[in-house]
Amino acid sequence: AARAVDLVKTYAAGAARVVALDSVSIAFPAGRFTAVMGPSGSGKSTLLHCMAALDAPTSGQVFVGGTDVSTLDERQRTWLRRDRIGFVFQAFNLVPTLTAEENIMLPARLARRDPDRRWVDRVIKTVGLRDRLHHRPAQLSGGQQQRVAVARALAGRPEIVFADEPTGNLDSRSGAEVLGLLRAGVTEDGASVVMVTHDPTAAAYADRVMFLADGRLVDELSDPTA
Amino acid sequence: AARAVDLVKTYAAGAARVVALDSVSIAFPAGRFTAVMGPSGSGKSTLLHCMAALDAPTSGQVFVGGTDVSTLDERQRTWLRRDRIGFVFQAFNLVPTLTAEENIMLPARLARRDPDRRWVDRVIKTVGLRDRLHHRPAQLSGGQQQRVAVARALAGRPEIVFADEPTGNLDSRSGAEVLGLLRAGVTEDGASVVMVTHDPTAAAYADRVMFLADGRLVDELSDPTA
Ligand SMILES: Nc1ncnc2c1ncn2[C@@H]1O[C@H](COP(=O)(O)OP(=O)(O)OP(=O)(O)O)[C@@H](O)[C@H]1O
Numbered sequence: 082a083a084r085a086v087d088l089v090k091t092y093a094a095g096a097a098r099v100v101a102l103d104s105v106s107i108a109f110p111a112g113r114f115t116a117v118m119g120p121s122g123s124g125k126s127t128l129l130h131c132m133a134a135l136d137a138p139t140s141g142q143v144f145v146g147g148t149d150v151s152t153l154d155e156r157q158r159t160w161l162r163r164d165r166i167g168f169v170f171q172a173f174n175l176v177p178t179l180t181a182e183e184n185i186m187l188p189a190r191l192a193r194r195d196p197d198r199r200w201v202d203r204v205i206k207t208v209g210l211r212d213r214l215h216h217r218p219a220q221l222s223g224g225q226q227q228r229v230a231v232a233r234a235l236a237g238r239p240e241i242v243f244a245d246e247p248t249g250n251l252d253s254r255s256g257a258e259v260l261g262l263l264r265a266g267v268t269e270d271g272a273s274v275v276m277v278t279h280d281p282t283a284a285a286y287a288d289r290v291m292f293l294a295d296g297r298l299v300d301e302l303s304d305p306t307a
Numbered sequence: 308a309a310r311a312v313d314l315v316k317t318y319a320a321g322a323a324r325v326v327a328l329d330s331v332s333i334a335f336p337a338g339r340f341t342a343v344m345g346p347s348g349s350g351k352s353t354l355l356h357c358m359a360a361l362d363a364p365t366s367g368q369v370f371v372g373g374t375d376v377s378t379l380d381e382r383q384r385t386w387l388r389r390d391r392i393g394f395v396f397q398a399f400n401l402v403p404t405l406t407a408e409e410n411i412m413l414p415a416r417l418a419r420r421d422p423d424r425r426w427v428d429r430v431i432k433t434v435g436l437r438d439r440l441h442h443r444p445a446q447l448s449g450g451q452q453q454r455v456a457v458a459r460a461l462a463g464r465p466e467i468v469f470a471d472e473p474t475g476n477l478d479s480r481s482g483a484e485v486l487g488l489l490r491a492g493v494t495e496d497g498a499s500v501v502m503v504t505h506d507p508t509a510a511a512y513a514d515r516v517m518f519l520a521d522g523r524l525v526d527e528l529s530d531p532t533a
């Protein structure tokens with residue numbers, strides 16, 4: 082579904098140069114649930130942002146569904162992100178002036194797509210947001226905001242879901258609901274899921290776990306059990 | 308060190324009324340490490356914000372170090388928050404235009420206090436931020452931002468530390484460093500720590516765990532082990 086070849090991402094921060102990704106080659110198979118783990122600062126969010134065409138690599142290539150992302154112009158890249166990819170941000174990135182429901186429906190509205198209302202209702206009900214739909218983000222708890230971010234990424238039933246630590250602010254029960262939904266996307270729709278997590282219990286929902294350290298792929302584990 | 312008596316907090320959100328805290332009476336003993344757990348949306352952040360005088364309750368009383376917080380004027384409340392309380396926010400609340408180091412030192416500078424530089428250096432070293440001090444928040448990973456928020460709360464060696472899910476974005480090793488620092492504050496300084504967490508492993512560092520559900524105190528556990 083998506084892969085990276087010799088991916089490098091460096092930043093200049095004042096006098097220092099930070100190598101966030103140090104030549105990473107990684108393949109995320111279609112219709113599979115892959116977890117990515119590693120220490121804080123090891124490059125996980127950077128990897129996800131490059132894979133989802135939210136950020137341009139310093140060098141190397143990113144392929145989404147066979148397409149080299151660097152060959153797309155800005156309009157095609159926007160369409161890719163809105164139509165084929167769902168992204169759960171580590172910091173949620175909700176629109177403060179919109180309600181939870183408006184936030185959840187926004188990508189589909191921007192893409193002028195009619196979302197499957199029954200699926201959207203199922204997502205909203207499963208993550209427990211039905212009586213918070215008219216709240217704005219500032220009127221929601223941290224975990225409720227996180228669940229809005231998850232629902233927004235899943236509402237359009239995208240081919241690929243990138244989820245950056247989607248259960249970090251959730252108790253074990255709400256977390257299990259979110260992970261169950263991600264799993265359902267794979268099992269029922271054949272979606273591909275790439276999830277960054279620090280929680281081994283969450284990683285256990287994946288088919289495979291990839292480990293990053295210091296911007297490099299250092300290990301891999303198939304069929305993990307917590 | 309701090310306690311609440313019949314604490315009530317309600318919000319009006321459009322036509323609906325949300326009862327975030329439903330008459331909570333709770334005591335956080337001085338020199339103790341107390342954890343607060345409960346489902347997402349159960350009122351934990353609301354409780355911490357009321358206890359730290361960051362938010363005014365709808366009814367009920369909050370005492371910090373024996374002082375009824377509602378009897379303080381705005382200047383005294385500001386002094387209380389800056390000088391005697393350290394707060395780690397669930398969403399970090401870092402100043403985007405300041406570096407990590409400036410963010411960490413800000414409360415002490417605002418209070419015109421000279422922080423104990425050896426302690427600050429120990430905190431910075433323990434949470435692993437020594438080579439990120441001149442980065443601004445946007446140049447930091449999610450977990451690095453969280454560690455800046457932790458260091459900022461601890462830098463002034465406050466009497467009471469309120470920490471709202473301080474390890475949610477951290478791998479187990481960085482998380483253990485943060486929890487070890489919180490524990491050290493209690494053991495070495497006699498500080499009082501109140502920590503909200505969803506992680507039972509983190510709660511195991513506490514002397515006692517209080518459980519919230521639907522804005523009410525529902526259970527308590529002494530000497531928890533994971
Ligand atoms: N300004 C507001 N207006 C309306 N409702 C609010 C407001 N702020 C918070 N709430 C509601 O109050 C309840 C408690 O919120 P709180 O942030 O204390 O939960 P929490 O236990 O910290 O949850 P989490 O674990 O998700 O962080 C939630 O149901 C939330 O929707």
Ligand SMILES: Nc1ncnc2c1ncn2[C@@H]1O[C@H](COP(=O)(O)OP(=O)(O)OP(=O)(O)O)[C@@H](O)[C@H]1O
Nearest residue numbers: 092094101121122123124125126127446448449450
């Ligand atoms: N704009 C930037 N300028 C300089 N360095 C940056 C910038 N953005 C990120 N970094 C650095 O790149 C490294 C990787 O960051 P990234 O956000 O990918 O880590 P992460 O694995 O997601 O960590 P976490 O688990 O804490 O979220 C970090 O060390 C961070 O400090």
Ligand SMILES: [Mg+2]
Nearest residue numbers: 126171448449
């Ligand atoms: Mg990250």
Ligand SMILES: [Mg+2]
Nearest residue numbers: 222223352397
């Ligand atoms: Mg909270």
